[in-house]
Amino acid sequence: MKHARLVGLVASLVLGVTACSGGNSASDTIKVGSINGMTGLFQTPEVAPAVKAVFEEVNAAGGINGRKLELISKDDAMNPQRSTEAARALIDSEGVVALVGSSSAVDCGLNRTMYTRSNIVSIPAVGVDPACFTSPNIAPVNPGPFKLLTALLYYASETQKHDKVCLAFTVLPGSGGGIDAAIKEWSDLTGKSLAVKDTSVGQGDPTPYLVKLKAGGCQAVIYNAQVGPWFAQAKTQGMTDVDFIMMANSYTDANAKLIPEGLKAYVGTEWQPYTDETLPGNDRWSQVVTKNKIQKTAFSQGAVMAADVFVQVLKGIKGEINRESVTKAFKSMQPIDYPLVGTPWVFGPGQAHNPIEGSRFVKAEGGAWKVLPEGFIVPGKN
Incomplete structure (x- = not known):
C-alpha cells in the first residue's frame, strides 16, 4: 500500500497535475525557503540540492498550475545570529510561502517563535533540536533523536527479548528532558526499566563506562557516542x-569498518537504510540523487521526502497559493503514507509535531551494514 501511494505521488509530480486556480499570474514563482548547514560544525551539503532537484522535476513538468517552484537556501553555519537573520530574510525579504528541507542544528529552537508569529510552516528534512518536535509550526520528516531512542529501547526489550537493557549516552545541552521522556515512553509501553543508566559518557577513555555496564549485567546497551575507541575497548x-545498539548518527560506512569481529553492533535508522536501494521508497530517492549527482546519505533521503510531501500538499490547494493558504493546507491535511518511514507523515493543527515513529535496524557484519529483516519497529505496534 505504501509503495502504491508513492507511485501515485511520483506520477503526480511527473505529470505536473495542477492544484490551484486564480491568484498570482502564471509567470510568478512560488518561493520556498530552507535553512541548511553548508558550513560550520553540522554540515548537510547534500540536503538543499536534493530538495531543489525535486522542485526542478516538478518545474520541468509544468510546475504548479504553470508557476515554478523556487528554492532559496540559506547557510546558517550553525551560528545563532546567522540562523535568525536567515529566517527573517526568507520570511520578510524573500516572501517565501513555507520552509522546506531545512537541516540546521539550531534553526528550530531559535526561530520557532518567528515561524508562529509569521504564520508560516516549516517541514525540515532533518529535525535535530528538541524544539523541532515541540513547535506548532514545525513538523520534521524524521523521527528525531527522542522517538528514535524509544524505538531502540523497544527493539532491545521486545524484539531482542532482553531483560537487562542499559543506556550509555553523551547528553548534549538541552536534550536531557527529551531523553528522560523517551525512556518514560518506553517504560510506559513495556512496564520495564533500565538496568543501568549512564548519561555521563565522555569522549575520553571508555573503559570506566564499559566496566560499569559489564558489572550491571547489561544484555543490550543503547549508545550514542564515539565508535572506534568504544568498541576496541569493548x-x-x-x-x-x-548487543550494542547505536543511534542513527553512527550509520556510516566508516563506522561499520570500526566494529571488531566478534562484537554485536546495530544501528537504528530513521528512514529506510540507504545502503540498500532495493528497499521500498529508496528507488525514488536513488533516482533523484543519482540523476543530479548528489551524495547518497540518510539526510538526502529526508530532503527528497520533505520536498515530495510538500509538493503533494501544494497540489491539493484550491485557489491562490500563498503563505496563508499553504499554512492552512498543512494544518488541515490528511496523513501521507511514505515508504521511506515507519508511520504516515502529517502536519495537522497541534501545538507539537513528531509524526514519524519507529526505526529499521542494520547490523555490522564484515565491515559493512546488513539490513535486518524485521521491517520498521514502531513502539507499541509490533
Missing part, C-alpha cells in the same frame, strides 16, 4: 555477548 573487556 572487545578488550570481552563483551561479545552484549
Whole structure:
C-alpha cells in the first residue's frame, strides 16, 4: 500500500497535475525557503540540492498550475545570529510561502517563535533540536533523536527479548528532558526499566563506562557516542555477548569498518537504510540523487521526502497559493503514507509535531551494514 501511494505521488509530480486556480499570474514563482548547514560544525551539503532537484522535476513538468517552484537556501553555519537573520530574510525579504528541507542544528529552537508569529510552516528534512518536535509550526520528516531512542529501547526489550537493557549516552545541552521522556515512553509501553543508566559518557577513555555496564549485567546497551575507541575497548573487556545498539548518527560506512569481529553492533535508522536501494521508497530517492549527482546519505533521503510531501500538499490547494493558504493546507491535511518511514507523515493543527515513529535496524557484519529483516519497529505496534 505504501509503495502504491508513492507511485501515485511520483506520477503526480511527473505529470505536473495542477492544484490551484486564480491568484498570482502564471509567470510568478512560488518561493520556498530552507535553512541548511553548508558550513560550520553540522554540515548537510547534500540536503538543499536534493530538495531543489525535486522542485526542478516538478518545474520541468509544468510546475504548479504553470508557476515554478523556487528554492532559496540559506547557510546558517550553525551560528545563532546567522540562523535568525536567515529566517527573517526568507520570511520578510524573500516572501517565501513555507520552509522546506531545512537541516540546521539550531534553526528550530531559535526561530520557532518567528515561524508562529509569521504564520508560516516549516517541514525540515532533518529535525535535530528538541524544539523541532515541540513547535506548532514545525513538523520534521524524521523521527528525531527522542522517538528514535524509544524505538531502540523497544527493539532491545521486545524484539531482542532482553531483560537487562542499559543506556550509555553523551547528553548534549538541552536534550536531557527529551531523553528522560523517551525512556518514560518506553517504560510506559513495556512496564520495564533500565538496568543501568549512564548519561555521563565522555569522549575520553571508555573503559570506566564499559566496566560499569559489564558489572550491571547489561544484555543490550543503547549508545550514542564515539565508535572506534568504544568498541576496541569493548572487545578488550570481552563483551561479545552484549548487543550494542547505536543511534542513527553512527550509520556510516566508516563506522561499520570500526566494529571488531566478534562484537554485536546495530544501528537504528530513521528512514529506510540507504545502503540498500532495493528497499521500498529508496528507488525514488536513488533516482533523484543519482540523476543530479548528489551524495547518497540518510539526510538526502529526508530532503527528497520533505520536498515530495510538500509538493503533494501544494497540489491539493484550491485557489491562490500563498503563505496563508499553504499554512492552512498543512494544518488541515490528511496523513501521507511514505515508504521511506515507519508511520504516515502529517502536519495537522497541534501545538507539537513528531509524526514519524519507529526505526529499521542494520547490523555490522564484515565491515559493512546488513539490513535486518524485521521491517520498521514502531513502539507499541509490533
